[in-house]
Amino acid sequence: MSSWGERVxxxxxxxxxxxxxxxxVEGLPAGETVDMDAVRVQMARRAPGRDLTxxxxxxxxxPKILSGMLDGKTTGAPLAVLIENTNTKSGDYANxxxxxxxGHADYPAWVKYHGCNDVRGGGHFSGRxxxxxxxxxxxxxxxxxxxxxxxxxxxxRVGEIVDMPFxxxxxxxxxxxxxxxxxxxxxDDAKTAMLSKIESxxxxxxxxxxxxxxxxxxxxxxxxxEGMFGGVESLFASILFGIPACKGVQFGTGFVAAQxxxxxxxxxxxxxxxxxxxxxxxxxGGILGGITTGMPIVFTAGFKPTPSIxxxxxxxxLQTHQNVPLTVKGRHDPCIVPRAVPVxxxxxxxxxxxxxxxxxxxxxxHGTL
Numbered sequence: 462m463s464s465w466g467e468r469v470x471x472x473x474x475x476x477x478x479x480x481x482x483x484x485x486v487e488g489l490p491a492g493e494t495v496d497m498d499a500v501r502v503q504m505a506r507r508a509p510g511r512d513l514t515x516x517x518x519x520x521x522x523x524p525k526i527l528s529g530m531l532d533g534k535t536t537g538a539p540l541a542v543l544i545e546n547t548n549t550k551s552g553d554y555a556n557x558x559x560x561x562x563x564g565h566a567d568y569p570a571w572v573k574y575h576g577c578n579d580v581r582g583g584g585h586f587s588g589r590x591x592x593x594x595x596x597x598x599x600x601x602x603x604x605x606x607x608x609x610x611x612x613x614x615x616x617x618r619v620g621e622i623v624d625m626p627f628x629x630x631x632x633x634x635x636x637x638x639x640x641x642x643x644x645x646x647x648x649d650d651a652k653t654a655m656l657s658k659i660e661s662x663x664x665x666x667x668x669x670x671x672x673x674x675x676x677x678x679x680x681x682x683x684x685x686x687e688g689m690f691g692g693v694e695s696l697f698a699s700i701l702f703g704i705p706a707c708k709g710v711q712f713g714t715g716f717v718a719a720q721x722x723x724x725x726x727x728x729x730x731x732x733x734x735x736x737x738x739x740x741x742x743x744x745x746g747g748i749l750g751g752i753t754t755g756m757p758i759v760f761t762a763g764f765k766p767t768p769s770i771x772x773x774x775x776x777x778x779l780q781t782h783q784n785v786p787l788t789v790k791g792r793h794d795p796c797i798v799p800r801a802v803p804v805x806x807x808x809x810x811x812x813x814x815x816x817x818x819x820x821x822x823x824x825x826x827h828g829t830l
Contacts (some may be wrong), residue, residue, distance in 0.1 A: 463585070465700050469814040471597050472780060475546075476579050477587035483543040484593035486529070486600070490820060492535030493604050495530060502670035503599035506643050506803040507592060514644065514659045514799050520548055524596050537696045540600065559780045560787050564768025588705045588797060598807020601814045602640075607824040611807035612809050613639035614675035614802045615821045616645050617761060618651075619655040620662075624648050627676050629743045631757045636676060640806060644799040668773030673762045673805045677813065680747070682738070682755030684818045692751015693758070701762050704804055706797055709763035713746025728756075748753050762805050769793040 468488050475482030501523075501685055502829040522544055527539030557580050561567035562796045568584040579585065613636025617624050625647040639645040646652040655671075662669040687692035698710045714774040718726045721744075726738035740756055747758035769789045776787040794800065813819050 463590075465703060466811060466815050467810065468817075468820070469601065471594070471811060473593050475544075475588040475590065475593075476581070476585050477546070477583050478579070478581035479546060481545045482528075482590055482593055483541065484597055485541075486540040486597045487824050488814075489529070489535045489537070489540055489600070490604070493535045495535060495600055495603060495609075497524075497533075499603060500524065500596060500599040502641055503593065503595050503803050503807070505756075507595045507798070507822060508642075511643060513663060514794070514796055520546065520592075522592050523791055536599075540597075542593060542596050543594070544591070545617060546637040546673050551681070555795060556787075556790070560776050560778055560785060561773050562768060562787065563776060564765070568779075576684050576779075578608055583705070586705060587793075588800075591807075593705060594704075594811075595803050595807045598803075598810040601810040602806070605810060605813055605819070608687055608819070608822040610677060610678070610679040610813060610819070610822075611636045612675070612677050612778055612806050612813075613637065613638075613645075614673050614806050614809075615639050615800050616644060616652075616655060616802060617672045617674035619796060619798055620658045622651060622654045622658050622671045624651040624655075624674075627759055629756075631676050631678055631739070631759075635676060640803075641683065645802060649780075659662055661798040662766075668677075668767035668770050668794070669796050670764050670766040671796065672761050672763045674759070675809055676804050677747070677758040677809060680753050680755070680758055680813070680816075680819075681822075682753055684753045684754035684816055685748070686815065687748055693748045693753055695814065696759075696815060697760060697809065700808045700812050701760075701805065704762070704801065704808060706764045706767070706801070707762050708765050710760060712748055712758075712760045714744045715746075715761065718744060730752075758809075760809075762801070763796050764801055767794050767797050 462488045470487045472485045495675060504522045509520055525543045527541040529536055561571060570586065577624055608655050611633045615624060617626060648797045658669060694712050701707055701710050726744050728742045728744055730738055730740055743756045743759060745754060746760055747754050747756040773788050774785050777786055778785045
């Protein structure tokens with residue numbers, strides 16, 4: 462299925478080299494103002510062709526609203542958007558119709574769909590399909606912001622180069638700054654080293670992976686945890702793993718906690734100056750027992766290196782049943798991580814919209830149910 466969500470549901474359609482891609486978003490509250498300039502900022506952060514860290518394919522990614530908005534406000538009807546594909550080069554994929562690319566979904570999709578899947582640009586498995594996801598997230602984050610919820614992410618890692626991670630207390634101004642920036646980082650020195658790492662991979666006709674760290678502030682304690690399988694982590698992970706190339710998700714310190722003692726990993730409680738229960742650390746990432754603690758929700762998503770690389774690789778010819786060498790042509794990102802940042806933020810926004818209690822928060826009264 463290419464649909465996700467219960468309270469607010471998104472359905473994504475299209476293929477990388479088809480005429481267009483798009484989405485239908487159902488369940489948005491009526492009367493919510495949508496700033497399309499703010500939406501375009503998010504679309505531009507994800508759009509290809511910005512610099513040498515991304516694919517040379519250039520797409521304007523101008524969203525065309527088909528329904529669900531009138532005079533700049535949501536109507537309560539399904540919000541439908543269309544994004545045209547204007548810069549395809551399908552001829553670059555002629556040699557891939559029967560020779561699957563290592564690391565791509567070509568082979569398992571060929572088996573599942575009996576050879577009928579569209580491999581051009583990755584078809585429906587392409588990262589191109591994250592454009593309508595970012596559109597939906599850009600609309601949702603405006604609704605959330607009016608309820609005092611801020612979302613921001615940064616490139617935490619490219620290869621072995623690591624940015625400064627979020628601290629226990631996270632300023633809303635930091636998240637707001639990160640969330641309108643292309644290739645956002647906390648440390649400029651880390652970004653310089655990351656750019657060098659990506660350029661080295663590009664010149665070597667190769668690619669490099671990395672991680673995105675995302676934080677959410679303004680979510681009150683006590684939300685989520687609907688039974689054993691209805692926790693906040695389950696909700697977030699289920700949409701994050703829908704992002705192409707996402708191979709891992711951890712909350713708070715994640716797997717590092719497996720190397721710790723309880724006395725180190727536990728987050729001590731205290732009352733702040735306003736009488737609100739807080740924790741002095743946030744190893745839990747703002748979630749315990751699948752329920753929000755009132756601390757920032759913090760998670761990290763890991764992305765594999767772009768599988769389409771210029772180096773010769775080994776594959777098979779599914780028609781001749783022979784082992785064959787393969788050199789992938791076309792335009793591809795040497796590192797998808799910078800462009801994945803707004804996608805992760807968008808997924809977080811949609812996850813929050815599906816969290817019971819969020820839409821019941823009063824607009825303009827932060828953290829109130």
